[in-house]
Amino acid sequence: MKGLYDNEMKIVFASKTVNEAFARITVAAFVSQLDPTIDELSDIKTAVSEAVTNSIIHGYENEEGSVEINARIFANNVEIEISDSGKGIENVEIAMRPLYTSKPNLERSGMGFTIMQSFMDEMKVESSLGFGTRVIMRKKIRSVEEEQVS
Amino acid sequence: MDFSYSNEDRLLTVYLTEEIDQHTAEKVRRKIDDEIERFIPRKVIFDFDNISFMDSSGIGMVLGRYKLAKMLGGDFEIINVNKSIKRIFEMSGVTRIIMTREKNNIKIEEKQGIINEKIQKNFNEEEEDEGII
Ligand SMILES: Nc1ncnc2c1ncn2[C@@H]1O[C@H](COP(=O)(O)OP(=O)(O)O)[C@@H](O)[C@H]1O
Ligand SMILES: [Mg+2]
Numbered sequence: 686m687k688g689l690y691d692n693e694m695k696i697v698f699a700s701k702t703v704n705e706a707f708a709r710i711t712v713a714a715f716v717s718q719l720d721p722t723i724d725e726l727s728d729i730k731t732a733v734s735e736a737v738t739n740s741i742i743h744g745y746e747n748e749e750g751s752v753e754i755n756a757r758i759f760a761n762n763v764e765i766e767i768s769d770s771g772k773g774i775e776n777v778e779i780a781m782r783p784l785y786t787s788k789p790n791l792e793r794s795g796m797g798f799t800i801m802q803s804f805m806d807e808m809k810v811e812s813s814l815g816f817g818t819r820v821i822m823r824k825k826i827r828s829v830e831e832e833q834v835s
Numbered sequence: 836m837d838f839s840y841s842n843e844d845r846l847l848t849v850y851l852t853e854e855i856d857q858h859t860a861e862k863v864r865r866k867i868d869d870e871i872e873r874f875i876p877r878k879v880i881f882d883f884d885n886i887s888f889m890d891s892s893g894i895g896m897v898l899g900r901y902k903l904a905k906m907l908g909g910d911f912e913i914i915n916v917n918k919s920i921k922r923i924f925e926m927s928g929v930t931r932i933i934m935t936r937e938k939n940n941i942k943i944e945e946k947q948g949i950i951n952e953k954i955q956k957n958f959n960e961e962e963e964d965e966g967i968i
Contacts, residue, residue, distance in 0.1 A: 792895030
């Protein structure tokens with residue numbers, strides 16, 4: 686925990702959709718030490734909600750399991766890692782296509798990954814069938830940068 | 836979540852009150868469907884005024900209700916969305932099929948424009964009615 690990052694946190698919670706709000710609010714509270722704008726915070730909350738929902742409804746298909754979030758801050762960057770030990774994704778490239786969903790019956794729209802990509806600066810998906818999925822996202826908080834300039 | 840229904844113009848307004856994610860979307864969709872099936876409205880309005888957060892779960896939730904309302908012969912409109920929610924609806928193509936109005940930080944002139952449009956529309960409708968008689 687020393688040296689690499691300015692700050693770091695980790696939460697683990699049960700794969701229940703009721704925890705989606707808990708997860709995004711907790712990450713937002715952690716990120717708020719960088720003094721983000723309302724829009725930046727809203728983007729982060731949305732991206733976290735997408736990844737956490739995916740772990741719960743796709744990774745564990747609403748079965749028991751746990752979702753882990755690691756968040757790190759270095760300078761004015763935030764890195765958020767969301768992982769599950771669920772069923773994994775067979776083809777990440779296909780899964781990431783806009784409007785692709787394996788669960789249209791749940792009224793899913795297939796826009797989760799597209800939203801994560803466009804609301805964050807960087808997004809990476811690592812997945813292994815039968816073992817789980819990890820989504821890593823990064824965003825630079827610009828309000829801090831602006832303050833330093835002025 | 837609250838509903839209001841006006842018998843006169845068969846207008847069902849759904850006032851959403853909770854942040855929209857998979858959890859809350861699942862909770863409310865059945866209730867909204869029940870109201871739509873009960874009234875078979877001429878128009879359903881989703882009012883997002885109290886909603887500051889929505890993730891992609893809201894897309895399916897809205898489209899599902901839109902399809903039901905359409906199937907029963909009604910129109911559908913989304914009002915009072917904030918910028919970030921509007922963006923999600925735009926990205927997913929919702930705004931191309933459902934009239935979506937942003938929250939009212941629009942200028943007075945634009946507002947007056949909308950009011951004028953409404954007055955004009957009512958006027959035209961009245962004329963049409965008279966025509967039928
Ligand atoms: N954590 C995960 N575990 C297993 N499958 C996943 C996971 N996240 C995403 N997927 C797969 O990728 C698809 C696309 O995800 P997404 O873009 O969020 O759309 P949606 O959630 O609406 O289906 C999902 O339908 C699912 O098949
Ligand atoms: Mg998703």
